[in-house]
Amino acid sequence: MSRRRRCFEEGQGAALHPPGPEAPDPHHLGADKMTPLRIGIAGLGTVGAGVVKLLRDNADIIAARAGRPITITAVSARNKAADRGVPLHDYAWETDATALATRDDVDVVVELIGGSEGPAKILAEKALGHGKHLVTANKALLAVHGAALAQAAEERNLTIAYEAAVAGGIPVIKTLREGLAANRIARLAGILNGTCNYILTTMREEKRDFADVLADAQKLGYAEADPAFDIDGVDAAHKLAVLATLAFGQQIAFDSLHIEGIRAISALDIHFAEELGYRIKLLGIAREHFGRIELRVHPAMVPQSSLLAAVDGVFNAVLIEGDFAGSIFLQGRGAGAGPTASAVVADIIDLARGTQIPVWGTAAKNLTPAATIPMAEHTGLYFIRLMVVDQPGVLADVTAILRDHGISLETMLQHGRKPGEAVPIVLVTHDTNEASVAAAIKFITALPAVLEPPALIRIES
Ligand SMILES: NC(=O)c1ccc[n+]([C@@H]2O[C@H](COP(=O)([O-])OP(=O)(O)OC[C@H]3O[C@@H](n4cnc5c(N)ncnc54)[C@H](OP(=O)(O)O)[C@@H]3O)[C@@H](O)[C@H]2O)c1
Numbered sequence: 001m002s003r004r005r006r007c008f009e010e011g012q013g014a015a016l017h018p019p020g021p022e023a024p025d026p027h028h029l030g031a032d033k034m035t036p037l038r039i040g041i042a043g044l045g046t047v048g049a050g051v052v053k054l055l056r057d058n059a060d061i062i063a064a065r066a067g068r069p070i071t072i073t074a075v076s077a078r079n080k081a082a083d084r085g086v087p088l089h090d091y092a093w094e095t096d097a098t099a100l101a102t103r104d105d106v107d108v109v110v111e112l113i114g115g116s117e118g119p120a121k122i123l124a125e126k127a128l129g130h131g132k133h134l135v136t137a138n139k140a141l142l143a144v145h146g147a148a149l150a151q152a153a154e155e156r157n158l159t160i161a162y163e164a165a166v167a168g169g170i171p172v173i174k175t176l177r178e179g180l181a182a183n184r185i186a187r188l189a190g191i192l193n194g195t196c197n198y199i200l201t202t203m204r205e206e207k208r209d210f211a212d213v214l215a216d217a218q219k220l221g222y223a224e225a226d227p228a229f230d231i232d233g234v235d236a237a238h239k240l241a242v243l244a245t246l247a248f249g250q251q252i253a254f255d256s257l258h259i260e261g262i263r264a265i266s267a268l269d270i271h272f273a274e275e276l277g278y279r280i281k282l283l284g285i286a287r288e289h290f291g292r293i294e295l296r297v298h299p300a301m302v303p304q305s306s307l308l309a310a311v312d313g314v315f316n317a318v319l320i321e322g323d324f325a326g327s328i329f330l331q332g333r334g335a336g337a338g339p340t341a342s343a344v345v346a347d348i349i350d351l352a353r354g355t356q357i358p359v360w361g362t363a364a365k366n367l368t369p370a371a372t373i374p375m376a377e378h379t380g381l382y383f384i385r386l387m388v389v390d391q392p393g394v395l396a397d398v399t400a401i402l403r404d405h406g407i408s409l410e411t412m413l414q415h416g417r418k419p420g421e422a423v424p425i426v427l428v429t430h431d432t433n434e435a436s437v438a439a440a441i442k443f444i445t446a447l448p449a450v451l452e453p454p455a456l457i458r459i460e461s
Contacts, residue, residue, distance in 0.1 A: 036069040037352040039135075040100035042123055043112030044077040047137050047164065049084040050337030051110065051344050056086065062345065066352035070345075073105045101126035108133045108351055110344065116140035116238075128152045128160075135347045137164035137340055143241035147251045150364035160359045161347035166239040167192060167316040169339025170332040171346070176246045176320065177361040183322030185247040187287040189460070192239040192297075194314035194334045195223045195230040196262050196282040200299075201312040204274070209267045222314065232261035233282065233297040240284035240297055243318070247286060248293055249362045250370035258375040260298035269385055269455050272413065272426050273301050276383070279309040280457065294373040301383055301459040307331075376435040381410065381459035384427045384437075386444065387451045390418050394449040395425065401447075405440040407432045422451055428459070 041048055055062065055070060063069045074092040076099070077084075094100055097119055100109050109127035111134060113120040120141050127134050128149065136142070142149070142165055153160050163173045167190065176185070191197050195217065202213045214231065217223035229235050237259045241252045262282050273280050278301035287294045302309045307329050311317040316334025321327050333339040360367060388394045395414075402409065411428040429437070437456065445453050 034068060036071040037066070037107055037348070038071050038073045038105050039108045039110050039348060040074040040076070040094070040103060040106035040132075041072060041110045041112060042076045042094075042097035042100055042119075043114065044075060044082075044084050044088070045112065045114075046337050047340045047344065048075075048077065048110075048112040049086050050341030051112065052084075052086045052088070053337070054341040054345050055348075058345075062349060066349045068352055070348055070352055074100055074103055076100055097123050098126050101130045101132055106132060108135060108348060110134075110348070111136040111138060111141075112344070114138055114140065116144040121145060124149055124160075125152065128156060128158055131156060131158065133158050133351055134160045135344060135351070136160065136162050137344055138162070139165040139235070139238040139242055143238035143252075143254050146242065146245060146360070147364060147367050150359035150367075153359055154364045157356075159351060159356050161350060162242070163347050164340045164343035166242050167318060167330070167332070168194075168334040168336065169342050170316060170318065170330045170334065171343070172243065172318050172320075172330055173246065174346075175328060175330060176243065177357060180320065180322045180325055180328065181361065183324050185288065186321045186323060187285070188243055188247055188318060188320045189283055189285045189308065190236075190240070190243070190318035191281050191308060191311050191316055192236040192284045192318070192334065193230050193233075193282060194316055195227065196233075196236070197311065197316070198222050198314045199231070200262060200265065200270070200280055200282065203265070203267055204270045204279070207267055207271070210263065210265055231263055233259045234261075236282060236284045237297045240286055240295060243284070244286040244293060244295055244370075245367070246361050247320070248288055248370065249360065249367065250293065251367040252293075252295065252370050253372070256295060256370070256372040258296040258298065262299050264455065265299050265457075266455065268424060269383070269457060272385060272424075273383070273457070274304075275413065276301070276411065276426075276428065277304050278302060278383075278459065279304055281308055281311070283308070283460065285460070289373060292371045292373045294378065296375060296378070299457055301457055303461070376433075376438070378434040378458075379431055380434075381431060381461075382429045382437050383455075383457040383459055384429070384441070384444075385455040385457075386425045386427070387422050388425055388447075389449045389451065390421055390423045391449055394447070397447055397449070398425070398427070398444055401440050401443045402427070402429075404443075405436045407436055407440055 076094040076097040109132045199213050237257045283300045284297045317331040408430045410430050413426040
């Protein structure tokens with residue numbers, strides 16, 4: 001059983017309307033308000049089963065708000081025999097998910113399999129190729145193939161809806177694409193991975209180290225058996241790429257993102273961050289700067305008084321700065337059956353209402369490749385923590401290297417003396433450049449008194 005499946009509450013709701021008669025023109029959204037919108041769902045895991053449950057439990061209000069019933073006609077997953085906590089006998093079963101794309105009684109294909117390649121991609125392409133609208137929660141697919149899929153959709157006057165792909169139940173896609181449609185977006189920053197936020201929060205609250213908390217998170221079902229995608233920042237980067245494409249109306253090459261995860265964060269650094277008035281969060285940051293875009297995912301120190309610092313546990317949050325709207329801050333559950341299904345079904349309701357908005361907020365053919373800012377050009381404050389042998393001259397050597405690289409210090413912390421033993425020294429720089437810091441760190445690491453590679457954490461104002 002997957003971790004998120006455990007959050008899923010068992011229960012039966014009001015039965016969905018049975019599959020209705022064939023719509024005269026299934027692609028003409030909202031054409032006939034009495035004609036059910038017919039969906040085929042591929043993937044019945046945490047999200048897929050959650051969508052079935054939500055469509056059943058809230059069928060009445062969903063139909064009222066959509067202006068017409070929404071019916072599931074067919075479903076697909078790998079294992080037909082699996083108990084998914086929801087009754088599936090009303091729906092046709094497709095062993096091959098791509099068959100949903102060719103069924104005459106499916107208007108909208110809902111892809112909830114996951115992965116940027118393989119069955120999800122084949123299904124998405126086939127659905128669009130056969131004139132079906134696509135609803136997906138798949139950020140990996142969108143981050144890597146979003147521009148091409150949008151082009152394929154728009155050539156056929158079809159929609160791809162993906163509210164669930166970023167920050168689960170938080171309506172951040174709608175906020176960017178609709179609510180802030182008139183704004184130039186200067187910057188967005190988000191806590192986009194609940195697993196990382198849970199680990200960092202627990203490390204801080206319980207003063208425990210990363211490996212220990214990760215092991216517990218896996219036992220509790222908050223982290224996958226293979227946690228790499230989450231803790232190495234890839235999942236957050238997929239979401240950032242989606243948000244940045246929407247925010248800046250440009251095509252983002254996924255490999256142009258700077259991505260670092262949280263494996264190297266220690267309890268000691270969290271302790272020093274607290275002492276300096278910061279919290280450590282895994283942030284995804286996108287910023288437009290003179291026509292180029294900075295795109296980075298990495299652990300960052302944020303002031304304890306900031307909104308992002310207060311987002312703890314599995315919660316996600318996104319801060320967006322529009323030139324006319326000012327700052328918008330959204331917070332909520334970024335994963336789990338309920339919140340994610342809520343976002344998927346909101347997309348389906350939009351389709352039933354006949355709402356059609358360009359996939360990326362602007363015509364896909366207008367998405368030009370983004371010019372991105374290399375990480376070496378990043379400028380900001382840096383937290384550097386060294387482990388050194390406490391002996392005369394070490395600090396002088398370190399500060400000389402920093403001076404030679406044009407780096408000045410705002411703060412230095414060293415608690416007590418332990419002559420001849422290992423002690424931590426913390427340095428906080430003034431505004432400086434990433435390339436200079438990286439070069440200085442190489443020299444500092446080579447000093448005989450420096451016992452391990454320094455910890456380096458960027459500070460966000
Ligand atoms: N879980 C969340 O909280 C969450 C939040 C936001 C977005 N998402 C996204 O939602 C998508 C689904 O995530 P999930 O957590 O629901 O995943 P999951 O629990 O692993 O479920 C995946 C489902 O896909 C089915 N599947 C796998 N290969 C298939 C194939 N070739 N043909 C048909 N079905 C296939 C699986 O079938 P079996 O069950 O038979 O193995 C399973 O039902 C992903 O893109 C994920 O990134 C998830």
